[in-house]
Amino acid sequence: MRSKTQLFSNFSRALISKSDCYRPDRESDLTAVLMDLQRNNQACLARGNGLSYSDCCTFDQGIIINTDRFRHLLSFDEASGILCCQGGTTFDDLFLAHPDYVPPVLPGTVHATVAGGIANDVHGKNNVSGGTFGQHIVWLEVQTGERVYHCSRNEYPDLFQASIAGLGLTGVITRVAIKMQKSSRYVQVQQEKHHHVKDVVQRMSTEGLRHSYQVAWLDLLNEERALLSFADPCEDRAAEKSRRWTVPPLPFRLINAWNMALFNRYYYRTASTQTRVQSLRAFNNPLDALSNWTRLYGKQGLLQFQAVFPEASAVEVLQALRGIIRSRRATPSLAVLKYFSQPGAGLLSFVQPGFTIAIDFIHNEAARQAIQQMNALIGDVKGKIYLAKDRLLTRAQFIEQYPNQDAFQDIIKQYDCGMQSDLGKRLGLVG
Amino acid sequence: MTATWLVIGASSIIAEAFAACAAAQQHPLILCGRDGEHLAIIAADLRLRYRIRCDILHCDLAVDASPVLTCLQDETREFALFIAASHIVDNDQLTARETETMLRVNVVSISQIIHAFIQKQQTAHRLIFLSSVAACRGRAKNSLYGGSKAAIECYLQGLQQQAAASVSITVARLGYIDTVQTWGMPGIFYAASPESCAQTCWKASYARRRLVYCPFFWRYIMGILTRLPFFIWKKMKI
Numbered sequence: 001m002r003s004k005t006q007l008f009s010n011f012s013r014a015l016i017s018k019s020d021c022y023r024p025d026r027e028s029d030l031t032a033v034l035m036d037l038q039r040n041n042q043a044c045l046a047r048g049n050g051l052s053y054s055d056c057c058t059f060d061q062g063i064i065i066n067t068d069r070f071r072h073l074l075s076f077d078e079a080s081g082i083l084c085c086q087g088g089t090t091f092d093d094l095f096l097a098h099p100d101y102v103p104p105v106l107p108g109t110v111h112a113t114v115a116g117g118i119a120n121d122v123h124g125k126n127n128v129s130g131g132t133f134g135q136h137i138v139w140l141e142v143q144t145g146e147r148v149y150h151c152s153r154n155e156y157p158d159l160f161q162a163s164i165a166g167l168g169l170t171g172v173i174t175r176v177a178i179k180m181q182k183s184s185r186y187v188q189v190q191q192e193k194h195h196h197v198k199d200v201v202q203r204m205s206t207e208g209l210r211h212s213y214q215v216a217w218l219d220l221l222n223e224e225r226a227l228l229s230f231a232d233p234c235e236d237r238a239a240e241k242s243r244r245w246t247v248p249p250l251p252f253r254l255i256n257a258w259n260m261a262l263f264n265r266y267y268y269r270t271a272s273t274q275t276r277v278q279s280l281r282a283f284n285n286p287l288d289a290l291s292n293w294t295r296l297y298g299k300q301g302l303l304q305f306q307a308v309f310p311e312a313s314a315v316e317v318l319q320a321l322r323g324i325i326r327s328r329r330a331t332p333s334l335a336v337l338k339y340f341s342q343p344g345a346g347l348l349s350f351v352q353p354g355f356t357i358a359i360d361f362i363h364n365e366a367a368r369q370a371i372q373q374m375n376a377l378i379g380d381v382k383g384k385i386y387l388a389k390d391r392l393l394t395r396a397q398f399i400e401q402y403p404n405q406d407a408f409q410d411i412i413k414q415y416d417c418g419m420q421s422d423l424g425k426r427l428g429l430v431g
Numbered sequence: 432m433t434a435t436w437l438v439i440g441a442s443s444i445i446a447e448a449f450a451a452c453a454a455a456q457q458h459p460l461i462l463c464g465r466d467g468e469h470l471a472i473i474a475a476d477l478r479l480r481y482r483i484r485c486d487i488l489h490c491d492l493a494v495d496a497s498p499v500l501t502c503l504q505d506e507t508r509e510f511a512l513f514i515a516a517s518h519i520v521d522n523d524q525l526t527a528r529e530t531e532t533m534l535r536v537n538v539v540s541i542s543q544i545i546h547a548f549i550q551k552q553q554t555a556h557r558l559i560f561l562s563s564v565a566a567c568r569g570r571a572k573n574s575l576y577g578g579s580k581a582a583i584e585c586y587l588q589g590l591q592q593q594a595a596a597s598v599s600i601t602v603a604r605l606g607y608i609d610t611v612q613t614w615g616m617p618g619i620f621y622a623a624s625p626e627s628c629a630q631t632c633w634k635a636s637y638a639r640r641r642l643v644y645c646p647f648f649w650r651y652i653m654g655i656l657t658r659l660p661f662f663i664w665k666k667m668k669i
Contacts, residue, residue: 004615
């Protein structure tokens with residue numbers, strides 16, 4: 001099979017890599033490619049839609065296996081709610097299985113693939129009720145060379161646990177069984193406006209526990225304020241917006257500090273606090289309505305920072321992060337706060353109980369310095385940086401924040417997984 | 432009555448995209464091809480996504496077309512026919528065996544299927560044949576393949592000539608489509624997505640067009656190439 005030399009980036013468009021890419025059409029073609037690579041002792045990386053913010057979806061000067069053709073739904077059992085599909089299926093496609101079922105956990109974009117969701121053990125706005133995506137995986141098939149491992153909590157449990165949040169380094173995730181959630185695909189949303197972060201933190205860890213979904217939008221460009229949203233499935237329906245906008249490639253950046261500050265003020269002022277019904281996708285993935293929105297950041301793209309930190313020190317950490325951003329003069333264009341009560345399911349899962357903040361930055365030197373300083377701070381408070389978002393963590397910081405990485409490395413050695421990525425190289429994850 | 436689309440060569444990515452177009456319009460499907468395992472995956476996906484009836488017919492056109500012919504003969508439901516099956520061998524790869532396989536798949540089996548379909552008693556006949564721009568003019572690289580496509584095109588032209596109003600026959604001449612054949616091949620300046628190719632075929636058939644190019648601009652490229660004097664054609668390295 002022929003490969004094609006292609007340029008790849010990640011979701012934030014903040015990096016460029018060049019790789020040889022194979023795109024097998026069938027599972028048998030994938031086996032042939034993997035066997036060939038194994039024979040030549042070449043590492044590769046399976047890549048879905050490339051929607052991670054970090055370098056876990058790129059492999060510069062390496063071999064990429066494009067999984068575009070593996071997006072078939074295979075079966076759905078209404079009695080058990082178990083859906084089987086191929087790894088390249090998107091979260092959006094999961095909605096097609098049955099009108100009464102929704103994916104148990106939805107990441108920030110529904111265009112991410114299921115295998116990518118597993119490889120990063122993604123979370124949604126429903127961690128309190130739904131946990132992470134990995135917890136809903138009944139079994140998965142991981143292929144290394146010609147060998148396909150059918151893994152679950154009973155079969156190859158070590159490989160199963162390593163593959164969840166395994167950053168695609170344990171092999172190609174070819175097939176998956178997901179326990180879907182029987183629920184309405186519409187939610188009733190209520191919003192609250194707050195002027196102090198400590199009120200938001202307090203409301204999220206008390207009132208938030210009574211709701212299925214919760215998320216807070218923070219304004220880091222003006223005075224302290226936040227919009228806190230709670231949502232619960234409901235029987236009412238709302239019209240789904242069929243119109244989708246798309247941003248064309250731009251030679252310059254449209255987002256800057258003053259227009260985002262202005263936008264934030266407008267967004268906060270016009271936000272409605274009345275209860276309303278929205279589709280789950282519109283509530284959970286508002287940015288999906290604007291395709292290619294990262295192009296707004298121009299050719300440099302954006303940087304995202306996401307960390308989790310303990311509940312007890314949440315207010316202080318948030319103030320400290322705000323202080324670092326101010327002092328470094330970085331521009332935080334968007335910030336979102338979520339609450340976790342359940343830990344992740346994989347060896348390298350990011351999710352642990354506490355608060356998590358995700359901040360988008362205009363990509364410049366100030367942002368890089370701010371993120372490096374924040375990474376160090378998060379380590380000090382026993383928090384973690386999300387590897388799906390990170391570009392700047394050092395190996396020492398990684399080892400400190402992810403104590404299971406030794407066990408992870410042992411497993412990929414034991415199974416001779418043969419995968420690699422830029423993130424794997426940077427953090428020394430693959431031997 | 433909604434016709435059942437019989438998709439020949441259904442495991443190709445263009446045929447799969449076309450089957451999705453038909454399924455989206457709630458047409459039942461029969462997927463016909465060699466790779467049973469892969470067809471089962473495609474069929475399961477179409478059933479789940481579109482809630483339609485989708486069956487599989489195992490058939491190797493390089494051996495014989497009889498499973499398809501029997502299906503056309505025995506089944507009472509109305510069919511529409513999408514022919515994507517094709518065996519591609521370049522001239523420099525030809526052996527006696529390869530030549531036979533290519534002609535058996537591209538010419539013998541497909542003309543038998545077309546004949547059986549046109550003979551079948553039903554209220555309307557709708558047929559789409561995926562041809563290639565290679566059929567327009569013999570080229571050193573793959574003229575026998577081009578000729579095998581041209582043979583079916585010529586046969587279909589005759590059928591179009593005598594076609595009743597209820598018969599719609601569309602020939603789609605494909606240029607570069609983003610498939611495994613063009614992936615990583617040097618000199619591919621633009622390759623249309625299989626989905627857009629399938630849409631073009633679907634729309635052309637329901638607009639009762641006889642001939643369509645995909646991507647559309649190949650009409651102009653081939654318009655020029657077929658009119659070039661032979662002494663220039665002979666000098667061209669394409």
